[in-house]
Amino acid sequence: DTEVTQTPKHLVMGMTNKKSLKCEQHMGHRAMYWYKQKAKKPPELMFVYSYEKLSINESVPSRFSPECPNSSLLNLHLHALQPEDSALYLCASSQDLRRRANVLTFGAGSRLTVL
Amino acid sequence: AQSVTQLDSQVPVFEEAPVELRCNYSSSVSVYLFWYVQYPNQGLQLLLKYLSGSTLVKGINGFEAEFNKSQTSFHLRKPSVHISDTAEYFCAARRNYGQNFVFGPGTRLSVLP
Numbered sequence: 001d002t003e004v005t006q007t008p009k010h011l012v013m014g015m016t017n018k019k020s021l022k023c024e025q026h027m028g029h030r031a032m033y034w035y036k037q038k039a040k041k042p043p044e045l046m047f048v049y050s051y052e053k054l055s056i057n058e059s060v061p062s063r064f065s066p067e068c069p070n071s072s073l074l075n076l077h078l079h080a081l082q083p084e085d086s087a088l089y090l091c092a093s094s095q096d097l098r099r100r101a102n103v104l105t106f107g108a109g110s111r112l113t114v115l
Numbered sequence: 116a117q118s119v120t121q122l123d124s125q126v127p128v129f130e131e132a133p134v135e136l137r138c139n140y141s142s143s144v145s146v147y148l149f150w151y152v153q154y155p156n157q158g159l160q161l162l163l164k165y166l167s168g169s170t171l172v173k174g175i176n177g178f179e180a181e182f183n184k185s186q187t188s189f190h191l192r193k194p195s196v197h198i199s200d201t202a203e204y205f206c207a208a209r210r211n212y213g214q215n216f217v218f219g220p221g222t223r224l225s226v227l228p
Contacts, residue, residue: 042220090158090159092159102147103164104207106160108158109156109158
């Protein structure tokens, strides 16, 4: 199993809604990431978890709240989002931040539209 | 600060022609280099990586890249492209044991019939 699975694939929400994006991997990876990607742009790092602890928060607004319940799961809780938050949200995992051969494996993404 | 440059935002090429997508990085220390491909409405897929050893790296789908330390480049090549290679290609770099991957702006490869 060499996949990173993201759900839902598409999400439409209003600015007052609360929703969550989910990510799951069963490759035994110990680092998990959230990236945000706008159209025709590269992915931008939001958060990194290493061994289920938050390692990097790239100054992301508090309306985005990450959670790593265990080594296989990563959630992104969304609340009071703005239309400019509409984007493709990509989850990724890698073996271990301390290893030289640390390579990102991406999921297919969750396309979020905020109305 | 580390950065990755992809000089060509768009590269149109005819089917079965060769292609080179350029990538340059800036860093004063050793880096690890990657090429990812993104097909429409999908996530990023690893094409190939350079960690150490031979400077010519072969990847999936017939792609290869050459690491050139003196020119701080990691250009991606394919001798004969197919329509199915139409996609966005991202070059990325990571410093030794660094947590963050830095992505270039991307190159849109369009293969024409």
